[in-house]
Amino acid sequence: MATSTAAARREEARLAYDAFLEECPTGQLLARISDKWVGLIVSALGQAEDRSLRYSDLGRKIPGVSQKMLTQTLRSLERDGLVTRTVTPTVPVRVDYRLTDLGSSLGGLLSSVKLWAESHFDEVSAHRDTFDRATATS
Amino acid sequence: MATSTAAARREEARLAYDAFLEECPTGQLLARISDKWVGLIVSALGQAEDRSLRYSDLGRKIPGVSQKMLTQTLRSLERDGLVTRTVTPTVPVRVDYRLTDLGSSLGGLLSSVKLWAESHFDEVSAHRDTFDRATATS
DNA sequence: CTGTATCCAAGGTGATACTG
DNA sequence: CAGTATCACCTTGGATACAG
Numbered sequence: 001m002a003t004s005t006a007a008a009r010r011e012e013a014r015l016a017y018d019a020f021l022e023e024c025p026t027g028q029l030l031a032r033i034s035d036k037w038v039g040l041i042v043s044a045l046g047q048a049e050d051r052s053l054r055y056s057d058l059g060r061k062i063p064g065v066s067q068k069m070l071t072q073t074l075r076s077l078e079r080d081g082l083v084t085r086t087v088t089p090t091v092p093v094r095v096d097y098r099l100t101d102l103g104s105s106l107g108g109l110l111s112s113v114k115l116w117a118e119s120h121f122d123e124v125s126a127h128r129d130t131f132d133r134a135t136a137t138s
Numbered sequence: 139m140a141t142s143t144a145a146a147r148r149e150e151a152r153l154a155y156d157a158f159l160e161e162c163p164t165g166q167l168l169a170r171i172s173d174k175w176v177g178l179i180v181s182a183l184g185q186a187e188d189r190s191l192r193y194s195d196l197g198r199k200i201p202g203v204s205q206k207m208l209t210q211t212l213r214s215l216e217r218d219g220l221v222t223r224t225v226t227p228t229v230p231v232r233v234d235y236r237l238t239d240l241g242s243s244l245g246g247l248l249s250s251v252k253l254w255a256e257s258h259f260d261e262v263s264a265h266r267d268t269f270d271r272a273t274a275t276s
Numbered sequence: 277c278t279g280t281a282t283c284c285a286a287g288g289t290g291a292t293a294c295t296g
Numbered sequence: 297c298a299g300t301a302t303c304a305c306c307t308t309g310g311a312t313a314c315a316g
Contacts, residue, residue, distance in 0.1 A: 024201060024202070025259060025263075026252075026255055026256050026259055027178075027201070027202065029255045029258075029259050029262060030174065030177060030178070030251070030252055030255040031174045033251065033254075033255060034172050034173065034174050034177050034251075035172065036168065036169045036172050039168060039172050040165075040168070054277090054278095055277075055278055055279080056277065056278080063162060063165070064162075064165065066309070066310055066311080067278085067279075067280095067310095067311095068280095068309070068310070068311090069308090069309065069310085071278085071279060071280080072309090078269065079265065079266055079269040079270070080262045080265055080266060081261065081262060081264070081265025081266075081268075081269070082262075087278090090277095091277095092277045092278085093277055093278055093279090093316080094277075094278090095277080095278060095279085102258065102261060102262075102265075105254070105258070106251075106254055106258075109247070109250050109251050109254055110251070112247050112250075113168070113171065113172075113244075113247050113248070113251065114164075114168055116171075116243070116244055116247055117164055117167045117168040117171060118164050120167075120240065120243070120244075121163060121164055121167050123219065123240060124167060124218045124219060124220075124240075125163075126219070127217070127218055127219025127240075128217055128218060128219075130219075131216065131217040131219070132217070192297090192298095193297075193298055193299080194297065194298080204289070204290050204291080205290090205298085205299075205300095206289070206290070206291090206300095207288090207289070207290085209298085209299065209300080210288095210289095225298090228297095229297095230297045230298085231296085231297055231298055231299090232297075232298090233297080233298060233299085277316100278315100278316085279314105279315080279316085280313100280314080280315070280316100281312100281313085281314080281315095282311100282312085282313085282314100283310105283311085283312085283313105284309105284310090284311085284312105285308105285309095285310085285311105286307105286308090286309090286310100287306105287307095287308080287309100288305100288306090288307080288308080289304105289305085289306085289307090290303105290304095290305085290306105291302105291303090291304090291305105292301100292302085292303085293300100293301085293302085293303105294299105294300080294301080294302100295298100295299085295300075295301100296297100296298090296299085296300100
């Protein structure tokens with residue numbers, strides 16, 4: 001088992017990291033809500049009437065999201081109590097996702113961030129050009 | 139081209155995705171600022187006096203970040219014009235990162251999100267427990 | 277329509293060692 | 297002190313096919 005030099009240290013680091021997460025759970029939550037899809041989904045739901053949308057509506061409203069990510073993200077949001085999932089057992093099943101009050105409070109913040117991104121995009125773009133030009137001058 | 143193997147369709151999808159990014163650059167920016175480390179770094183800088191911190195101070199202030207991620211994230215922030223990088227060529231080199239006005243405007247928002255995460259953590263936690271218990275009852 | 281399960285490519289991420 | 301470079305990993309995320 002002398003092999004385990006690297007592997008052992010990995011494992012050790014891994015555990016240390018997990019312990020850290022346990023001690024710093026806020027980081028976890030922050031990382032979760034900092035997710036790209038979370039922002040888009042919560043924003044989309046927040047803008048919708050009744051803060052509610054169907055599964056397929058979400059998929060259509062959010063460009064580039066895959067079924068997998070949509071389902072996965074919605075699950076975690078449901079688990080965290082940010083959205084509720086309502087199944088209507090009609091013949092084609094209908095599922096609605098609705099923002100809870102908790103989710104709405106976050107939705108406002110994330111919408112602001114999204115708005116910031118939209119309104120400051122050209123500014124950031126300009127900075128990028130400047131930076132890239134300066135870097136190329138090496 | 140009956141080939142139409144999986145690889146071909148991959149490539150096609152890939153190009154479509156890139157085209158999408160080009161058409162939807164806001165999504166790029168949103169994804170960038172939704173990054174976990176971006177939030178932590180910008181928040182840390184925002185809370186600091188003079189909105190400025192040294193490289194090592196940042197590393198100490200943000201638990202769990204590696205040199206690589208710190209440098210990498212700071213570079214992208216600099217490129218986007220959210221922070222400025224100032225090198226003081228003393229004997230032990232000193233580098234300060236300072237939030238620009240643009241960065242500060244984002245910093246306020248991200249701090250709010252961070253604050254939300256901190257203040258609603260127990261609530262989310264409670265929801266998770268409920269959800270997990272309900273799921274286990276399958 | 278709304279998922280679930282599997283496979284697979286790609287990139288994010290950290291550990292380590294080295295430079296100025 | 298402040299990086300840079302390399303390597304190895306392993307999670308993320310998409311495509312696909314299948315199910316209720």
